[in-house]
Amino acid sequence: QVQLVESGGGLVQAGGSLRLSCAASGRTLSNDAMGWLRQAPGKEREFVAASNWNGGSIGYADSVKGRFTITRDNGKNTVYLQMNSLKPEDTAVYYCAARDGRNYATLPRNYDYWGQGTQVTVSS
DSSP: OOEEEEEOOEEEETTOOEEEEEEEESSOGGGSEEEEEEEOTTSOOEEEEEEOTTSSSEEEOTTTTTTEEEEEETTTTEEEEEEOSOOGGGOEEEEEEEESSSSOOSSGGGOOEEOOOEEEEEEO
């Protein structure tokens, strides 16, 4: 059974930083594309950042470019999202997701496995 477990969320002031982690069990992620997506109250789940299977190809939503960084450590079966210069509009539940394929995707429906989510709240 595949489990993705996010950690690192919390409450931070605008301009601050957080680092999210996503640890996998039950599946080796080294051949999977990985993504971070988020969902704010009353809004649809949206793409934030993603990495292909080896980190050689990475994509970001325009709203987070230059502020967020996705990295992965396949040896630890873990993916990270470093979030800097946080804004109140970044407040959301952040989900880690794995895709059964090497190329990353930006649409939520193209991910096969999901974590339970971690809350990020940015105060103004």
